[in-house]
Amino acid sequence: MSQLEIKDLHVSIDGKEILQGVNLVVKQGEIHAIMGPNGTGKSTLAYTLMGHPNYTVTKGEVIFKDQNILELEADERSRLGMFLAFQYPVAIPGVTVANFLRSAINARRRAVNKEDKGMPIPEFRKLLKEKMDLLKMDNAFAGRYLNDGFSGGEKKRAEILQMATLRPEIAILDETDSGLDIDALRVVADGVNALTGPELGVLVITHYQRLLNYIKPHFVHVMMGGRIVESGGPDLALSLEEHGYDWIREKEKTEEAA
Amino acid sequence: MLRSAQDDTSWMRIMQEKPKVVVSKTRRAETAAKDFAFTQADIPAASGAIASYRTKAWDAFKKQTLPDVTLEAWRRTDIHAMPLDSFKLPAEGAYKDLPSVPADLLKPLVANQHGGQIVLLPGGSKIDLDESLAKQGVIFTDLKTAQKNYPEIVARILGQTVNVEEGKFSALAGALAQNGILLYVPKNVKVEQPLHSILWGPGAGLAHISHLLVLVDEGASVTYVHESGSPNESNDALHAGIVEIKVMQGASFKFVELQSWGRHVWNFTHERIRVERDGNLDWIFGAIGSKLTKNFSELDLVGEGATGRMSGFYFTDGTQHLDHDTQQNHLAPHTTSDLLFKGALKGKSRSVWQGMIYVAKGAEKTDGYQANRNLVLEEGARADSIPGLEILADDVRCTHGATVGRMEQEPLFYLKSRGIPQKEAEKLVVEGFFDPIFQRIPFEGVRERFQEYIASKME
Numbered sequence: 103m104s105q106l107e108i109k110d111l112h113v114s115i116d117g118k119e120i121l122q123g124v125n126l127v128v129k130q131g132e133i134h135a136i137m138g139p140n141g142t143g144k145s146t147l148a149y150t151l152m153g154h155p156n157y158t159v160t161k162g163e164v165i166f167k168d169q170n171i172l173e174l175e176a177d178e179r180s181r182l183g184m185f186l187a188f189q190y191p192v193a194i195p196g197v198t199v200a201n202f203l204r205s206a207i208n209a210r211r212r213a214v215n216k217e218d219k220g221m222p223i224p225e226f227r228k229l230l231k232e233k234m235d236l237l238k239m240d241n242a243f244a245g246r247y248l249n250d251g252f253s254g255g256e257k258k259r260a261e262i263l264q265m266a267t268l269r270p271e272i273a274i275l276d277e278t279d280s281g282l283d284i285d286a287l288r289v290v291a292d293g294v295n296a297l298t299g300p301e302l303g304v305l306v307i308t309h310y311q312r313l314l315n316y317i318k319p320h321f322v323h324v325m326m327g328g329r330i331v332e333s334g335g336p337d338l339a340l341s342l343e344e345h346g347y348d349w350i351r352e353k354e355k356t357e358e359a360a
Numbered sequence: 361m362l363r364s365a366q367d368d369t370s371w372m373r374i375m376q377e378k379p380k381v382v383v384s385k386t387r388r389a390e391t392a393a394k395d396f397a398f399t400q401a402d403i404p405a406a407s408g409a410i411a412s413y414r415t416k417a418w419d420a421f422k423k424q425t426l427p428d429v430t431l432e433a434w435r436r437t438d439i440h441a442m443p444l445d446s447f448k449l450p451a452e453g454a455y456k457d458l459p460s461v462p463a464d465l466l467k468p469l470v471a472n473q474h475g476g477q478i479v480l481l482p483g484g485s486k487i488d489l490d491e492s493l494a495k496q497g498v499i500f501t502d503l504k505t506a507q508k509n510y511p512e513i514v515a516r517i518l519g520q521t522v523n524v525e526e527g528k529f530s531a532l533a534g535a536l537a538q539n540g541i542l543l544y545v546p547k548n549v550k551v552e553q554p555l556h557s558i559l560w561g562p563g564a565g566l567a568h569i570s571h572l573l574v575l576v577d578e579g580a581s582v583t584y585v586h587e588s589g590s591p592n593e594s595n596d597a598l599h600a601g602i603v604e605i606k607v608m609q610g611a612s613f614k615f616v617e618l619q620s621w622g623r624h625v626w627n628f629t630h631e632r633i634r635v636e637r638d639g640n641l642d643w644i645f646g647a648i649g650s651k652l653t654k655n656f657s658e659l660d661l662v663g664e665g666a667t668g669r670m671s672g673f674y675f676t677d678g679t680q681h682l683d684h685d686t687q688q689n690h691l692a693p694h695t696t697s698d699l700l701f702k703g704a705l706k707g708k709s710r711s712v713w714q715g716m717i718y719v720a721k722g723a724e725k726t727d728g729y730q731a732n733r734n735l736v737l738e739e740g741a742r743a744d745s746i747p748g749l750e751i752l753a754d755d756v757r758c759t760h761g762a763t764v765g766r767m768e769q770e771p772l773f774y775l776k777s778r779g780i781p782q783k784e785a786e787k788l789v790v791e792g793f794f795d796p797i798f799q800r801i802p803f804e805g806v807r808e809r810f811q812e813y814i815a816s817k818m819e
Contacts, residue, residue, distance in 0.1 A: 175782070186777050194774070
């Protein structure tokens, strides 16, 4: 059973400290949600875990499969079993969804065996079709240029398709609900739910509680000022929905004063 | 603006402080720029119209000075460092002592089989044409054979689209072309098997001079692939070439030109294709080689309903300099042209694309399009992209676009986050960038060749 263990993580962008000591453990099979107001470092956490070069880790470590993954490049982290569903997936004009996914799968195979010739095309087609059917996606999707001219909903579904195909052990969903109407949200959430299970640990990052109506977390954390300030069960999300974040801010102040 | 003015001033100050140094440098450069060492005796023997064409070209060559950066067309391509007097024409049979053509250049690119193949070599050639095509009257041979056996057909195309007086290099190629091709497809003959020629130019210090002549007669159709290339050599070499093509009424011509000259080759071509009424041209360029290239490629749409598509692929690295001048001339009503050139650049290389759509008076209802897209992969490289329109008719549709972009970090991070290593991610982005060109190429083999080019440049 693998787990992602974040220990006292401090991260800066352009010299400004955004994360100020984050601690969190996500195990395979668990669904964690991180909530919090805008600008508290939720997305910084997501990008840092995946290895975006703009974020500088000043302190702490992230242990996954007995390695401090902060020392690894993004592609190595991915091949180790990590996945980030982007808030804003990037368009790659001229590269089809199928071509891209095949490259990603073959990169994994080649990391294991340098001489690997890549997944045979018929086998790949079958795999892709199976995953698209699972996510109720039109098979024509595979021939479109990756995220190029995709609607908001299509982009998020493409992210989930990638997750389904690459089968990570730890997946981070960064504001996967943003920009989606309620129907699109339901489709994407159904996709995520089709993939969850004992093999997959999920970290859902969201501003709103509504996504958590569809993806049921086991644990809910509140992030403020670059730290996790409150953790609890699913009911914590509901109370945030009802009372907003102010009561936590108040509580923080009181604790600081004490 | 302010900064450049300051720069000018400081530079002038240096000039004033050390005037002697600057002057002596200029003088040395002038001494280096001698003239070519060719003589009238180098003109290949011929008779009749061909002989007088070459004499006229020789006169133009002697009269013309070497183009320099004061000329608009040459403003971005400086050739003053070219060792003019070092180039020699290859002697008869010179190829026997030089590296032979690599097998992969001889492979068919656009079908399983060639209808014919010609290999042009320094001081020689090898010709092969399918008998069934010969029986239908198709001529596919080298220039020497053509001027001897088919002078009347040569006369129908020689000097008909490219004027030798256009420039120093067209004059040079017109006068001294030792090597060349004649392709003639008679009226209404549809050639199914593609034809293929290779200009293989090994040898340091050599001048490879070529002249391609193609006449696709009324209602005929053919696909023709011409490649030029050489291994890398230590001493400079020269290629000067003319390409003259006529696509007659209702004819259809697909033309693929690939250039992989060695890093020592100064490459100059003047190419013009004339398309008559309802004729159709699909013209594909792929360029990855040479030290420096200046290429003039022109499309003359002279008959109503004529259409021409030009698709260009280039990839430069090191200190390569590729300059492509294109012209789409709409000289009749209801003509259509569509140009897309895409290039990627690495190292300290430089590319120039300068394009012009010209619509003559009275050429109404024409539709012209031109676009040039560049992807600069490394800091030191530079792409210049200069589109142009000159429209003298009233009712036309002409659009153009030019962009120079850089490799961005976000797409690479996105691909890497899926497990794709940095180098492969870069290659994917570049392949994606070129995809619109691939989409325009109807030949799998050519697309594969371009993919090989990309892979070799990104190693």
